[in-house]
Amino acid sequence: MSKHQPEEVRRRQILNAAKQCFIDQGLDSTTMRDVAKEAKLSLGGIYFHFDSKSDIFRAVCDETYGTVLRKWQDKAGDHDSTGGLLRALTTINIKMIEDDPNYFRLALVLNAAAVSEKELQKVKRVHHRSFVEFIEKSLEAAVQSKEFRPHDCLGVAESIVAIFDGFYLRRSINADIHARQSITTALNLIIEALSN
Numbered sequence: 001m002s003k004h005q006p007e008e009v010r011r012r013q014i015l016n017a018a019k020q021c022f023i024d025q026g027l028d029s030t031t032m033r034d035v036a037k038e039a040k041l042s043l044g045g046i047y048f049h050f051d052s053k054s055d056i057f058r059a060v061c062d063e064t065y066g067t068v069l070r071k072w073q074d075k076a077g078d079h080d081s082t083g084g085l086l087r088a089l090t091t092i093n094i095k096m097i098e099d100d101p102n103y104f105r106l107a108l109v110l111n112a113a114a115v116s117e118k119e120l121q122k123v124k125r126v127h128h129r130s131f132v133e134f135i136e137k138s139l140e141a142a143v144q145s146k147e148f149r150p151h152d153c154l155g156v157a158e159s160i161v162a163i164f165d166g167f168y169l170r171r172s173i174n175a176d177i178h179a180r181q182s183i184t185t186a187l188n189l190i191i192e193a194l195s196n
Contacts, residue, residue, distance in 0.1 A: 011049055013039050015063060018056045023105045027057065027113035058123050061110055064103070065127035068096070072134055082142035083191045086160070089135075090187045093164050097171045097179045104172035132157045139194075148194040156190065163187070 005013070017039035021030040032053055036043045050056045071092050079085040096103055114124040136157035142148035163186050170177045 007049070010041070010045070011059075013041065014046055014049055014056070015060055017041075018060055019064075019102075019106055022060070022109045023102055027053075027109055032056075054119060057110070057113065057120060060106070061123050061127055064106060064110070065130070068092075069127075069130055069134065072131075076138070081147055082138045083147065083195065085138055086135075086187055086191055087184075089160075090183050093167070094180050094183055097167060101171060104168045107168055108172040128161070131161050135160050142194070146196055149196050151194055156194070160187070160190065 014035060018030070018035045021034045021038050025034065030053065032046055033043055035053075035056065036046045039046065050059065072089055075088040075092065076085060079088060110120075111124065114120040132154070136153045139148065139151070139153040139156055143150050143153065163183065167177065167179050167183055171179065
């Protein structure tokens with residue numbers, strides 16, 4: 001097995017191994033033993049850091065979706081307009097689609113697991129809601145500043161997240177998509193429809 005490493009290095013090692021196992025085998029089929037083997041650690045080493053596979057699932061979700069949200073939040077201060085921010089979010093998501101197909105395979109596995117397990121649904125809902133709220137608040141600010149006309153900010157925010165989710169799904173199954181053109185077109189149509 002491996003030599004002693006700092007706790008954060010071990011957690012990273014375990015989460016990377018778990019992600020790979022989830023992508024290769026699915027969440028249901030992955031065992032803690034599989035994660036230990038992939039991480040090249042003892043089973044006890046895995047349990048030292050995580051009490052259960054559900055804890056690993058939660059940590060993987062927090063990291064995976066938290067990374068996306070942080071990228072979005074980092075861009076928020078860089079734009080004078082909500083239209084510009086939405087275009088920047090589009091660029092961030094397109095880059096992720098183009099750069100890391102495993103990210104979307106993992107997202108698909110995590111979403112599939114949440115379909116049948118109530119506890120996992122709660123974890124996923126929290127992350128989904130954070131994406132929607134981020135966009136919804138941006139849209140509300142645009143209405144307040146008169147950049148956008150009044151509209152159903154929540155409905156539009158959910159639609160934008162659904163557009164991104166749809167392209168992630170299609171990318172994860174290697175569908176023949178033109179993500180850059182399609183997502184940009186969809187978001188530009190939304191921005192144009194809302195603009196004053």
